Amino acid sequence: MYLENEIKNLVKKVASLDSLSDLEKVETECLGRNGVFNLKFDQLDKLDKARLGKEFNSQKQRAVQIVEEKRNEINQKSERESFDVTIPGILPPIGHLHLITQAIKEISDIFSKIGFIRRRYPEIDTDWYAAEGLNIPKDHPARDDQETFYISENTVLTPHTSNGQLREMETIKTPPIKMINIGKTYRRQIDVSHTPMFHQFEGLLIDKNINITHLIGVGDYFVKNYFGKDRRVRLRPHHFQFTEPSFEIDITCGICAGSGRIKNDEKCRLCKSGWVELGGAGMVHPNVLKNGGIDSKKYSGFAFGWGVERVLSMKYNLPDIRNIYTTDLRILNQF
Amino acid sequence: MDIKIPDSTLRKYLDTQATPEKIAEALTLCGPSVDRLHRLADDYVYDIEAITNRVDTASAFGVAREAAAILPLFGIKAKLINSPYNIKPNALPERRGGKLPLEVIIKDENLIPHFAAIVLDKLTVKDSPKEIKDQLELSGVRPLNNLIDITNYLTLCFGQPVHIFDYDKILGQQLILRESRAGEKLITLDGKTHQLRGGDIVIEDGGGRLIDLCGIMGGKLSEIDEGTKRTVLFVQTYNPKKIRRTSLYTQERTLAAQIFEKQPDSRLVIPTLIEGVNLLVKHASAVVAGDSIDYYFQKPIPKTIKLDLKQLNRLIGYDFQSKTTSTILTNLGFSVKKFSTDLLEVEVPTWRLHDIAIPEDLAEEIARVYGYFRLESKLPITANLSVTSDPLLDWEYQTKKYLSDLGFTEIFNYSLVSKELFERALMAQDHSVILTNPLSNEFEYMRSSLIPSLLMDLEKNQGKLDLPIRIFELSNIYSPKEHPTLTIATQGLDYRHAKGYLEALLQSLHLSNISFVPLTKDSNPWQKNQTAEIYSDKHFVGIYGAINPTIKTSFGLTDNVYLANLDFKVISELANTNYTYTPISDYPDMIEDITIQSNQSIGKILQLIKQESKLITKVIYRTSLINKHTFTIHFNDSKKNLTQNEVNKIKESLLKRSQKE
Numbered sequence: 001m002y003l004e005n006e007i008k009n010l011v012k013k014v015a016s017l018d019s020l021s022d023l024e025k026v027e028t029e030c031l032g033r034n035g036v037f038n039l040k041f042d043q044l045d046k047l048d049k050a051r052l053g054k055e056f057n058s059q060k061q062r063a064v065q066i067v068e069e070k071r072n073e074i075n076q077k078s079e080r081e082s083f084d085v086t087i088p089g090i091l092p093p094i095g096h097l098h099l100i101t102q103a104i105k106e107i108s109d110i111f112s113k114i115g116f117i118r119r120r121y122p123e124i125d126t127d128w129y130a131a132e133g134l135n136i137p138k139d140h141p142a143r144d145d146q147e148t149f150y151i152s153e154n155t156v157l158t159p160h161t162s163n164g165q166l167r168e169m170e171t172i173k174t175p176p177i178k179m180i181n182i183g184k185t186y187r188r189q190i191d192v193s194h195t196p197m198f199h200q201f202e203g204l205l206i207d208k209n210i211n212i213t214h215l216i217g218v219g220d221y222f223v224k225n226y227f228g229k230d231r232r233v234r235l236r237p238h239h240f241q242f243t244e245p246s247f248e249i250d251i252t253c254g255i256c257a258g259s260g261r262i263k264n265d266e267k268c269r270l271c272k273s274g275w276v277e278l279g280g281a282g283m284v285h286p287n288v289l290k291n292g293g294i295d296s297k298k299y300s301g302f303a304f305g306w307g308v309e310r311v312l313s314m315k316y317n318l319p320d321i322r323n324i325y326t327t328d329l330r331i332l333n334q335f
Numbered sequence: 336m337d338i339k340i341p342d343s344t345l346r347k348y349l350d351t352q353a354t355p356e357k358i359a360e361a362l363t364l365c366g367p368s369v370d371r372l373h374r375l376a377d378d379y380v381y382d383i384e385a386i387t388n389r390v391d392t393a394s395a396f397g398v399a400r401e402a403a404a405i406l407p408l409f410g411i412k413a414k415l416i417n418s419p420y421n422i423k424p425n426a427l428p429e430r431r432g433g434k435l436p437l438e439v440i441i442k443d444e445n446l447i448p449h450f451a452a453i454v455l456d457k458l459t460v461k462d463s464p465k466e467i468k469d470q471l472e473l474s475g476v477r478p479l480n481n482l483i484d485i486t487n488y489l490t491l492c493f494g495q496p497v498h499i500f501d502y503d504k505i506l507g508q509q510l511i512l513r514e515s516r517a518g519e520k521l522i523t524l525d526g527k528t529h530q531l532r533g534g535d536i537v538i539e540d541g542g543g544r545l546i547d548l549c550g551i552m553g554g555k556l557s558e559i560d561e562g563t564k565r566t567v568l569f570v571q572t573y574n575p576k577k578i579r580r581t582s583l584y585t586q587e588r589t590l591a592a593q594i595f596e597k598q599p600d601s602r603l604v605i606p607t608l609i610e611g612v613n614l615l616v617k618h619a620s621a622v623v624a625g626d627s628i629d630y631y632f633q634k635p636i637p638k639t640i641k642l643d644l645k646q647l648n649r650l651i652g653y654d655f656q657s658k659t660t661s662t663i664l665t666n667l668g669f670s671v672k673k674f675s676t677d678l679l680e681v682e683v684p685t686w687r688l689h690d691i692a693i694p695e696d697l698a699e700e701i702a703r704v705y706g707y708f709r710l711e712s713k714l715p716i717t718a719n720l721s722v723t724s725d726p727l728l729d730w731e732y733q734t735k736k737y738l739s740d741l742g743f744t745e746i747f748n749y750s751l752v753s754k755e756l757f758e759r760a761l762m763a764q765d766h767s768v769i770l771t772n773p774l775s776n777e778f779e780y781m782r783s784s785l786i787p788s789l790l791m792d793l794e795k796n797q798g799k800l801d802l803p804i805r806i807f808e809l810s811n812i813y814s815p816k817e818h819p820t821l822t823i824a825t826q827g828l829d830y831r832h833a834k835g836y837l838e839a840l841l842q843s844l845h846l847s848n849i850s851f852v853p854l855t856k857d858s859n860p861w862q863k864n865q866t867a868e869i870y871s872d873k874h875f876v877g878i879y880g881a882i883n884p885t886i887k888t889s890f891g892l893t894d895n896v897y898l899a900n901l902d903f904k905v906i907s908e909l910a911n912t913n914y915t916y917t918p919i920s921d922y923p924d925m926i927e928d929i930t931i932q933s934n935q936s937i938g939k940i941l942q943l944i945k946q947e948s949k950l951i952t953k954v955i956y957r958t959s960l961i962n963k964h965t966f967t968i969h970f971n972d973s974k975k976n977l978t979q980n981e982v983n984k985i986k987e988s989l990l991k992r993s994q995k996e
Contacts, residue, residue: 093742093805100747101735114714118724123750124768124781124815139576141387141596150771151815157770157781176717184750184811188774196778197749207717211652212702214715221714235707236368237699239386245699247707248368272370273360283650286695300650325747327792329800332744 002052003059006036010063014070023074027067037063099324099335100199103312104182107201110225114218116180116203121164123184127154129163133291134242142241147188149196157186160305161202162242165284168204169292175299176207182308192320199308206284206294206301212245215281215302223251223278227315232258234275243282243303250275254314276314279306336387336593337370340395341473342379344491348399351413353406355379361409365703366401367392380473390597391686394494404666405704419493419606427609428616428623432456435502435624437567438541442513446536446577447549448633449601450512451570451608454502454625455615458482460561464618482559482566485614495570495599495607496591498547500557502565507541510567512549514577521545522555523587535581536573550578550595551587565624568615570608572601600686601635635685639672642679642697650695651702653710663704664697727819727907730844731809734821734903737843741836743805743823748788750810751778759889760787761859765814781813785822786860786900790882793826794890802827802894805836809903819903821877826896830865830881833897837869837879844910846871851879851938860886860898869901871909877901920973924952925982930965931993940964940993947989950977 001007013026030036041049041056108118122129127138136142149157164181181202190196203218212235219233231254235247252258253271260274261267270276281304286296309321318324326332342355353361359369359381367389373380385393392398399415406413435454441447462468463484471478476487486497502508515521517533529548531537538547538554546557550573559566575596582592608627615621648655657679661671664681673680683691691697702710735745753776757764765783773779782788785808792806804826811817823840825833841849851867866880879899887896933940937956944954944966953969970982 095739095741095743095805096745097735097739098745098747101732101745105732115717115720117720117722118728120725120728123811123817124813139579141579144387149773151768151781152771155815172722176720178717178720186751188772190774195749196751196774205715205717207715209649210715211650212707213652213711213713216707216710217713217715220712234364236363237366237703237707238368239388244693244695245702273372283695286693325749327746327748327795329744329796329804329806332746333800 001059002055003037003040006030006040007059007062007066010066014066017070018074018077020071020074023067023070031060031063031067094333096333096335098332099312100308102335103308104199104201106226107222107308107311108180108182110222111180111201111203114221116178116205119164119168119179119181120183121158121161121167121181123158123186124151124155125158125163127156129166130156130158130160133166133288134162135285135287135291136241140241142239149186149188158183159187160185161200162303162305164202165204165242165288165303166292169206169289169294173293175294175301177204177301178207179204190322192322193313195309195322195325197325198321200305201308202303202305204284204301204303206289206299208299210283210300210302212283212302215247215283215304218302219249219278219281219304226311227251227254230257233278235281238280238282240280240282242285242288243280244285246280246282249278249281249304249306251278251314252276255317270317278314279304279310281305336385336390336393336597338383338385338393339474340381340383340398340491341470342381344395344470344474345381345399345402347492348396348415348417349402349413350416351402351406351411353402353409353411353413355381357409357411358402358406361405361411362398362402364708365405365408365706367398375473378469378473387597388690390494390594390599391690392494393594394490395492397494397686400668404663407666408663408704408706419603419610422606422609424605424609427453427612427627430623430625432622432624434626435565436508437502437505437625437628438507438509439628439630440509440511441630442511444630444632446514446574447512447571447630448574449572449604450630450632451604451628452510453568453608453612453623453627454565455568455612455621456565456624458564458566458615458619458621460559460563460619463488467618480559480561481619482563482615485611485618488614489607489611490590490594493603493607493610494594495603496550496594497607497611498553498569498591499559500546500553500567500569501559501563502567503563504557505540505546505567506544509541511539511541513537513539515545519545521548523548523552524555524558525552525587526555527585527587529585529587531581532584534577536577548581548585548587549573551582551585551592552589566615566621568608568611570604570611572599572604598689600688601631601633602685605629635688638683638688638691640681640683640691640694640697642681642694644677644679646694647698647701650698651710652713653702653705655701655705659705660701663701667700667704669697669700726910727904730907730910731819731903734840734844734906735807735809737840738807738823738836741805741839743807743836746789746792746806746808747810748785748792748808749778750781750813752780752782752788753777754779756787756791757782757784759886760784760790761883761886761889762787767815768813781815783812783814784900785810785812785820786898789822789824789898790860790886790890790892790896793824793892793896797826797892819907821899821901821903821906823899823901824896826892827894828897829895830897833895834879837899841869841871841876844906845912845914846876846906846909848872849876853936854878854880859883869899874905874909875902876905876909918973920952920971922972922974922976925970925977925979926967927970927982927986928957928965928967929986929989930963931990932963933993934962935993937964941966943993944968944989947992948985950981950985 146159148159161181168179185200223231232252238246238248240246255270256268258274284301289296359372363369368384370382403413403415463481468478489497515531515535515537519531536549540546546554573595575598579596668684670682768781807823809821812820850870854866862881862883869876882896952971955967957965
């Protein structure tokens with residue numbers, strides 16, 4: 001038979017194979033465009049080609065079948081082979097974003113959906129932007145709450161992100177102003193709920209006809225998106241020099257769901273009668289609007305300044321806020 | 336200011352059926368917050384937060400006044416009773432027996448808006464009656480004796496601090512109220528000696544001795560003791576700024592000082608004095624032994640505010656009518672002078688004069704008493720903004736995310752660092768950012784570099800987890816201007832692997848033409864021969880390299896430590912997403928390995944290869960053997976198949992050029 005030797009060779013080669021890639025190599029050598037079959041046939045003269053054409057085709061069919069059979073055999077064998085699917089994968093290096101970065105991203109995304117523009121203003125600022133321009137005169141008892149670090153008599157580490165209020169008014173000039181200013185802030189205190197450096201997010205909205213119901217609306221929106229849709233907010237009267245009226249905003253406790261009681265009617269230890277403090281807020285004081293060059297007869301607005309670490313520790317029930325600033329990678333690598 | 340008020344004391348001034356729980360809830364929602372309500376065997380105690388501008392709520396009477404205005408809106412009847420404002424001057428007992436002399440000299444009327452005092456005789460010092468003792472104890476004050484207890488009890492009830500002197504310890508029966516002189520010394524009741532800075536309000540007796548640090552704490556010299564028989568009862572208000580200043584620097588943050596610095600109502604001075612005398616008559620067998628002394632230098636000036644209801648409703652977002660508004664204000668002690676459907680004219684009560692000045696203040700009163708919780712929740716509708724946020728903020732997040740995806744852990748160190756940390760890194764800390772009032776040496780400077788913090792992070796983690804360690808921090812540095820900086824540190828990776836991460840990052844930010852230029856000057860913390868400056872085109876982007884071995888030792892670090900310190904402001908300005916599309920060639924690459932012998936740096940040789948021909952589309956560095964460097968080069972012509980001949984020509988020319996340079 002024509003090409004009988006080549007068929008024998010093919011059978012011999014294929015017999016010892018056990019991988020598809022090797023089989024493909026043999027297939028190409030034999031049956032490819034420049035394979036042995038075609039080369040041999042091309043060497044024939046016209047007359048022989050006509051004579052042996054039929055035989056060539058049937059031998060080629062045989063070769064194809066031999067390869068196919070082998071392919072099936074290999075495939076079936078691989079399907080029968082035992083394989084331990086529980087063997088662990090090889091991991092690439094795994095990195096970790098800090099909890100604060102994750103929280104800031106989450107917070108700015110929530111506010112950006114309702115049109116608040118992310119901002120950042122100086123951490124080292126003048127007393128004017130951090131206090132006096134916010135209606136907090138020198139020697140005022142309200143300065144007690146701020147525990148401010150000083151670089152010089154007139155330069156401070158800003159104790160809140162509210163220094164961004166006047167700066168934003170100066171930048172934008174004509175409302176609407178819709179800012180979410182997130183940055184580092186500093187106060188002279190360290191204990192389980194305070195670190196000398198922390199982060200705040202400051203919302204400021206100034207436009208025509210902005211009123212308390214809008215502050216409640218935005219507070220609600222944030223709390224439901226960040227903490228969960230079953231959480232509620234309430235406003236309590238408070239005092240800040242730079243807002244009038246001023247509020248303390250509380251949200252329902254995540255542990256006792258706002259009831260103040262846990263199992264067996266015990267008092268919830270995490271909250272005050274069902275509520276936990278989120279932070280301060282208020283309607284921007286006319287003096288502050290004036291200091292920012294905004295006509296308080298025409299425009300009104302609200303502002304709030306809440307702690308990033310505070311919302312983090314509320315969301316995850318962290319007992320000691322200082323742990324957020326650990327540099328122990330065994331902890332940081334958990335987030 | 337946190338105060339504790341027993342329910343029994345509160346109900347002396349508040350007539351209501353409301354339970355303590357209901358009172359606590361209503362106050363929290365509409366008035367001073369009740370942080371906690373404690374239930375005791377036969378009483379309750381309210382923990383009340385009296386906020387800075389509401390010193391008028393720092394007493395049982397003050398809280399009762401709030402409750403009386405608030406409870407009716409919860410449908411509960413409540414009435415304010417036994418108001419000290421109703422105590423008439425004729426309630427002061429008459430003098431009995433001989434008159435004891437007391438001369439008062441006030442050097443400066445600005446120090447003391449209202450001064451009142453009275454001499455009492457025939458007192459007996461003993462324990463207070465149980466009722467007073469119990470109420471004081473519940474309010475967190477330790478009972479001492481009837482005289483002292485009564486002064487404290489008056490403060491608990493009315494929020495007006497009261498002092499009592501031993502008359503016989505006042506030399507010359509003379510009280511001279513004046514400003515202190517710098518350097519004068521005074522021993523207060525707590526036994527502390529204060530060296531005064533001058534400008535403090537003090538009282539000197541006829542013997543030239545300082546016997547009172549006014550408004551803050553009494554002096555030891557005129558202290559009440561077990562044998563006290565004759566006293567001066569002393570009630571005043573003081574210049575608040577002076578009190579605050581003295582109280583802060585002497586660190587005597589007494590209750591009296593905290594009240595006086597917030598300007599309590601001077602109209603309470605005389606009622607408190609009269610009530611005090613009556614209590615001392617009742618519980619210490621006192622008799623009045625002199626005329627009451629009353630200097631009222633600064634009487635409150637009445638203040639009227641016009642409240643436009645439209646403006647009020649615009650700010651609150653509710654439709655208040657003048658009747659509701661007027662009722663709420665009246666219950667709080669305001670008097671409504673004029674009344675129409677769209678305007679109220681309101682006179683501010685004396686105890687709110689320092690707190691209420693503008694219509695917005697009245698808006699707060701109305702809205703809070705009505706109840707913020709009754710207001711709707713609405714999302715504001717505003718016009719579109721014309722501004723966008725700073726791209727820096729987005730690049731920061733993108734960079735942090737990219738690095739964490741590559742396997743780096745982000746660290747937040749405090750911006751505040753110690754001087755010692757920089758000394759260990761042999762780096763100079765910028766002195767323009769030293770705090771004048773640091774918490775401790777540990778937090779003294781605003782750091783002018785992130786590097787020392789990250790070296791400390793490596794030090795603290797060494798031995799705790801397997802190498803390699805990959806960390807970064809992206810934060811401002813201060814000098815004193817704030818400058819965003821990215822510092823990346825690896826430990827346990829070799830130079831090329833560590834650098835690979837950095838190059839991947841810079842590529843992801845699409846910085847063009849990155850080059851690494853060997854460092855030419857010694858500069859800490861770098862090891863000069865293994866460090867390069869990084870440029871994108873002509874812009875300096877940062878430094879990458881090894882840490883100087885001395886500094887490594889100072890932090891006890893073993894294994895390879897490489898740092899990249901990048902100017903993130905520059906990076907954020909150069910970073911872009913201006914992608915350009917390059918079509919894929921229809922023709923296959925010709926791929927050849929080539930070995931070039933040269934004493935140039937590999938970076939230079941790579942440049943040389945790339946410059947050789949436009950047909951060179953990709954160069955991969957493979958390996959080096961002394962000065963022989965092997966590269967894999969891809970050749971491609973997008974218009975046709977390249978021939979071996981063409982490729983050989985390029986290679987020859989390249990080899991020739993490399994030998995020349």
